[in-house]
Amino acid sequence: MYKMASELETMTETRKPKMLAENVNVFYGTNHAVKGITLDLHQDEVTALIGPSGCGKSTFLRCLNRMNDTVASCRVEGRITLDGEDIYASRIDVVQLRARVGMVFQKPNPFPKSIYDNVAYGPRIHGLAQTRTDLDEIVSTALEKAGLWNEVKDRLESPGTALSGGQQQRLCIARAIAVNPEVILMDEPCSALDPIATAKVEALIDELKGRYAIAIVTHSMQQAARVSQKTAFFHMGDLVEHGDTTEIFTAPKQERTRDYITGRFG
């Protein structure tokens, strides 16, 4: 039976977000870097965070797995939940949280270890494998999901740092995937990569999107349009507009969004 448009809309609105940030404010000392942001991330979606330099995209992203805890001057206010649970609650184990909410950085940062050990590191510290065979399976599966297995299967003992930049970034994605995350945060993951490596990472994001909630900070509007289903436009700490990527890029509601996507500033 056909559903009424309004019924479908209600269904979409009521599906539970994987992560929900509500009225999040972030300060570095007196600098109010993120202002009252409310945003949800869903399991089967890629959300692109776009906006000019310094608008608070990375700061907001880093709140989602408490990476800002490491910055002494940083204060986070508001509520952020993962499956409804407050990630800033005192009972939360931050190491566990960062396994559930993995992060991939701008510059590929493999550990100075073998390819195998880069991927096995997280599963080892989280006790995910009982035997070496289990660990081998986790490593090969993560490398397969990251689209790197065929390129590295014959040299798992080589250093991760000996791979090309694009391969290193996919190794970092494999490292994040190996601990079974639910959310993957990516902070400009392609900005240090050439176009071919970028295309491979984008194809990978597309493959991963059914399994994880993904948020990606990008300076490339083309990239946001290619990889995301939802886009959030930030400006000077505000979330100006958030919605379907196609709508944000073809019919933005806010003037600031329109000006930014048409290249009038930023």
Ligand SMILES: Nc1ncnc2c1ncn2[C@@H]1O[C@H](COP(=O)(O)OP(=O)(O)OP(=O)(O)O)[C@@H](O)[C@H]1O
């Ligand atoms: N570790 C930090 N300590 C102090 N201030 C910071 C820190 N990180 C960011 N800021 C400040 O917070 C504001 C937002 O910066 P942020 O890096 O989140 O923006 P961004 O949109 O990700 O920028 P870019 O696109 O250039 O990476 C800026 O004013 C910046 O100077």
